[in-house]
Amino acid sequence: xxxxxxxxxxxxxxxxxxxxxxxxxxxxxxxxxxxxxxxxxxxxxxxxxxxxxxxxxxxxxxxxxxxxxxxxxxxxxxxxxxxxxxxxxxxxxxxxxxxxxxxxxxxxxxxxxxxxxxxxxxxxxxxxxxxxxxxxxxxxxxxxxxxxxxxxxxxxxxxxxxxxxxxxxxxxxxxxxxxxxxxxxxxxxxxxxxxxxxxxxxxxxxxxxxxxxxxxxxxxxxxxxxxxxxxxxxxxxxxxxxxxxxxxxxxxxxxxxxxxxxxxxxxxxxxxxxxxxxxxxxxxxxxxxxxxxxxxxxxxxxxxxxxxxxxxxxxxxxxxxxxxxxxxxxxxxxxxxxxxxxxxxxxxxxxxxxxxxxxxxxxxxxxxxxxxxxxxxxxxxxxxxxxxxxxxxxxxxxxxxxxxxxxxxxxxxxxxxxxxxxxxxxxxxxxxxxxxxxxxxxxxxxxxxxxxxxxxxxxxxxxxxxxxxxxxxxxxxxxxxxxxxxxxxxxxxxxxxxxxxxxxxxxxxxxxxxxxxxxxxxxxxxxxxxxxxxxxxxxxxxxxxxxxxxxxxxxxxxxxxxxxxxxxxxxxxxxxxxxxxxxxxxxxxxxxxxxxxxxxxxxxxxxxxxxxxxxxxxxxxxxxx
Amino acid sequence: xxxxxxxxxxxxxxxxxxxxxxxxxxxxxxxxxxxxxxxxxxxxxxxxxxxxxxxxxxxxxxxxxxxxxxxxxxxxxxxxxxxxxxxxxxxxxxxxxxxxxxxxxxxxxxxxxxxxxxxxxxxxxxxxxxxxxxxxxxxxxxxxxxxxxxxxxxxxxxxxxxxxxxxxxxxxxxxxxxxxxxxxxxxxxxxxxxxxxxxxxxxxxxxxxxxxxxxxxxxxxxxxxxxxxxxxxxxxxxxxxxxx
Numbered sequence: 001x002x003x004x005x006x007x008x009x010x011x012x013x014x015x016x017x018x019x020x021x022x023x024x025x026x027x028x029x030x031x032x033x034x035x036x037x038x039x040x041x042x043x044x045x046x047x048x049x050x051x052x053x054x055x056x057x058x059x060x061x062x063x064x065x066x067x068x069x070x071x072x073x074x075x076x077x078x079x080x081x082x083x084x085x086x087x088x089x090x091x092x093x094x095x096x097x098x099x100x101x102x103x104x105x106x107x108x109x110x111x112x113x114x115x116x117x118x119x120x121x122x123x124x125x126x127x128x129x130x131x132x133x134x135x136x137x138x139x140x141x142x143x144x145x146x147x148x149x150x151x152x153x154x155x156x157x158x159x160x161x162x163x164x165x166x167x168x169x170x171x172x173x174x175x176x177x178x179x180x181x182x183x184x185x186x187x188x189x190x191x192x193x194x195x196x197x198x199x200x201x202x203x204x205x206x207x208x209x210x211x212x213x214x215x216x217x218x219x220x221x222x223x224x225x226x227x228x229x230x231x232x233x234x235x236x237x238x239x240x241x242x243x244x245x246x247x248x249x250x251x252x253x254x255x256x257x258x259x260x261x262x263x264x265x266x267x268x269x270x271x272x273x274x275x276x277x278x279x280x281x282x283x284x285x286x287x288x289x290x291x292x293x294x295x296x297x298x299x300x301x302x303x304x305x306x307x308x309x310x311x312x313x314x315x316x317x318x319x320x321x322x323x324x325x326x327x328x329x330x331x332x333x334x335x336x337x338x339x340x341x342x343x344x345x346x347x348x349x350x351x352x353x354x355x356x357x358x359x360x361x362x363x364x365x366x367x368x369x370x371x372x373x374x375x376x377x378x379x380x381x382x383x384x385x386x387x388x389x390x391x392x393x394x395x396x397x398x399x400x401x402x403x404x405x406x407x408x409x410x411x412x413x414x415x416x417x418x419x420x421x422x423x424x425x426x427x428x429x430x431x432x433x434x435x436x437x438x439x440x441x442x443x444x445x446x447x448x449x450x451x452x453x454x455x456x457x458x459x460x461x462x463x464x465x466x467x468x469x470x471x472x473x474x475x476x477x478x479x480x481x482x483x484x485x486x487x488x489x490x491x492x493x494x495x496x497x498x499x500x501x502x503x504x505x506x507x508x509x510x511x512x513x514x515x516x517x518x519x520x521x522x523x524x525x526x527x528x529x530x531x532x533x534x535x536x537x538x539x540x541x542x543x544x545x546x547x548x549x550x551x552x553x554x555x556x557x558x559x560x561x562x563x564x565x566x567x568x569x570x571x572x573x574x575x576x577x578x579x580x581x582x583x584x585x586x587x588x589x590x591x592x593x594x595x596x597x598x599x600x601x602x603x604x605x606x607x608x609x610x611x612x613x614x615x616x617x618x619x620x621x622x623x624x625x
Numbered sequence: 626x627x628x629x630x631x632x633x634x635x636x637x638x639x640x641x642x643x644x645x646x647x648x649x650x651x652x653x654x655x656x657x658x659x660x661x662x663x664x665x666x667x668x669x670x671x672x673x674x675x676x677x678x679x680x681x682x683x684x685x686x687x688x689x690x691x692x693x694x695x696x697x698x699x700x701x702x703x704x705x706x707x708x709x710x711x712x713x714x715x716x717x718x719x720x721x722x723x724x725x726x727x728x729x730x731x732x733x734x735x736x737x738x739x740x741x742x743x744x745x746x747x748x749x750x751x752x753x754x755x756x757x758x759x760x761x762x763x764x765x766x767x768x769x770x771x772x773x774x775x776x777x778x779x780x781x782x783x784x785x786x787x788x789x790x791x792x793x794x795x796x797x798x799x800x801x802x803x804x805x806x807x808x809x810x811x812x813x814x815x816x817x818x819x820x821x822x823x824x825x826x827x828x829x830x831x832x833x834x835x836x837x838x839x840x841x842x843x844x845x846x847x848x849x850x851x852x853x854x855x856x857x858x859x860x861x862x863x864x865x866x867x868x869x
Binding site for chain 1: 641642643644645646647648650651652654655658659661662663668671672673674738739741742745748749750751752753755756758759808809812816817818820821822824825826833834837838839840841842843846847850851853854855857858860861862864865
């Protein structure tokens with residue numbers, strides 16, 4: 001009996017030791033981690049550490065977290081722990097200059113009032129309860145910044161969002177951005193909601209003071225820190241002149257022009273597209289004066305980096321690579337330029353144009369993004385009308401890579417050598433400042449406005465959490481940050497887990513698709529030719545045989561044979577076309593089957609074989625004396 | 626120390642001299658691959674990582690580890706060889722440790738034999754091998770935890786089948802502590818800190834960071850203490866049998 005009691009006592013001791021060891025470890029070893037992911041995704045990054053080290057004023061952080069309510073939501077619970085620990089890591093790093101207070105705002109308490117007063121958003125759960133999960137920050141000179149709600153979808157951007165809070169407090173006056181655009185930046189509202197903007201635009205308004213200029217603006221805001229021109233509507237001479245002078249005076253500009261904008265003709269805030277909008281935009285003669293060659297009538301196709309498009313092929317939905325849409329991978333983005341260096345997922349382009357340096361330009365032209373060597377150009381209108389299969393078949397790559405985003409720096413001359421243009425019809429023009437004939441410029445030109453196009457890189461609903469699949473918005477915001485001088489955040493923005501595609505399978509698929517496209521084109525052509533020839537022959541026979549009901553009556557024996565042969569060719573070719581479509585992915589299927597066999601069956605069978613062998617070896621061992 | 630090595634050798638040889646271990650290995654390898662490729666839809670993910678592979682490990686181990694550890698003590702108790710074992714000049718803890726290590730080695734071998742999937746992701750694309758290494762490390766530690774539980778359950782009975790069922794049941798209790806359905810239920814009664822503590826007892830929660838490629842010191846403590854605690858229980862149960 002005593003022995004039994006002793007055993008029970010040992011077991012109880014083991015339980016207590018286990019629980020207390022973990023309780024102590026949980027409290028003491030918080031944040032002791034070794035991050036072996038390739039990009040150190042879960043560690044305090046040097047960029048974030050620099051932001052904390054540069055804090056000029058002590059900061060009070062209040063982390064509002066409805067811990068109890070969060071228990072029902074595993075993702076929020078997990079993310080809540082991560083946010084709390086990251087904040088504690090920040091506080092530890094800042095050594096007293098960050099004071100962290102953690103508040104659980106229960107319903108109907110002062111804490112809940114505080115959260116609401118600070119401007120946090122509660123997530124309604126259950127009956128009049130709200131889950132708070134946000135941050136309010138205040139420094140000693142009373143600058144404030146908040147994160148209304150930590151969205152678990154944005155976990156990879158946690159450091160960016162937290163660092164932004166600090167940067168915002170340090171630089172209370174946000175950079176002023178003047179925006180000239182013909183794009184529907186505000187999108188149709190969901191029923192009962194305020195209009196929402198497209199993803200990149202919302203991010204811009206969140207981080208900067210954005211002034212959206214009217215189409216008939218007469219002057220740029222005097223205090224604008226930088227200018228964003230995104231797919232501008234046709235600009236008047238005085239408007240072009242204003243931009244010209246702004247840039248020559250050292251104003252930074254980010255210019256998006258496009259030979260074929262999908263976004264410009266998409267529905268705007270009213271739910272209808274802007275009927276005046278043109279899919280094509282230009283900034284001539286400014287681009288030329290900056291030393292950039294751009295043709296608004298020509299699109300660039302990238303056969304290697306093509307994204308896939310669904311289209312209707314004779315009543316069937318098929319998916320094929322569409323070289324008008326492509327993703328520029330990180331290898332084709334400049335790794336020395338701040339705007340592109342940190343992008344890990346690439347940028348998606350849709351109907352982009354090409355940029356090159358003018359031979360006689362005095363400016364420095366740096367390509368920031370360029371296509372693969374398997375690229376081609378085509379007339380924008382023609383390209384728009386072709387379906388993916390035909391486009392792929394028609395595009396002839398010349399083995400040259402083409403630049404789609406460039407940064408241009410250096411001494412440039414004005415596009416208006418004679419000074420301000422004479423404008424009669426605008427009478428309230430401001431008095432022009434002194435004309436500058438040349439100046440030191442720094443601009444980024446992108447030959448695609450669909451970098452803003454959510455359809456190609458954002459998924460999910462804005463109110464429920466969006467995820468991005470490419471770094472389009474990160475590029476735009478990085479470039480604006482860079483030009484507005486707040487580049488502390490640039491390296492943090494694109495710290496997303498990188499896409500690790502199964503390249504082998506993707507390449508096989510791409511090859512198979514290229515083969516299919518070629519084969520489809522050839523067979524379709526054969527069918528068309530045979531049909532045309534058949535029609536000719538039948539037309540010849542229509543003469544007299546028509547009334548007797550025998551269409552072939554006037555044809556000679558030889559011609560009749562010919563007709564039969566063409567009919568057979570058509571049937572046969574159609575059959576082959578179907579066969580090609582059905583089996584074009586057989587390489588991929590075979591590879592997948594092989595790998596599945598190797599991983600699921602092979603080792604299992606070997607182990608079973610070893611078992612059988614042991615079994616017989618033992619029997620033999622027993623049988624023999 | 627010699628004792629623990631001797632027991633370890635004897636136990637390990639015992640595993641591989643009968644077909645049973647091979648049958649378990651075969652089933653485990655089939656299950657690990659099958660879950661990753663079919664249930665986990667490995668190819669549909671399009672990503673060259675092992676997320677769909679590691680995701681099923683806690684559930685696979687829940688069955689597989691009790692299967693390889695069920696005979697550790699039940700065999701000796703049922704077959705009457707425990708008394709013989711106890712007459713050897715070896716301390717009980719060495720026998721407990723040696724047997725545990727032997728079973729853990731089998732589990733480690735089973736995991737090592739899944740190497741084709743590691744080669745596969747590296748052939749298919751640019752895999753993050755640091756993260757994969759940590760995933761395997763976490764998986765090995767978790768396997769140790771489940772084996773320690775099964776070892777203790779094996780010491781309670783002379784019947785392997787009962788040992789297996791008990792081990793699966795207790796392992797399930799631990800694993801389920803991290804499941805949303807359990808957490809939601811207890812969160813309505815208990816304070817938040819306690820709920821987080823209970824969820825933290827589950828290997829599901831502790832395996833999470835390893836799966837992402839992060840070694841957390843407190844997760845190491847968790848798996849270490851889980852193994853130590855259950856081996857202490859095993860030790861107490863075996864000692865009790867020896868005396869009783």
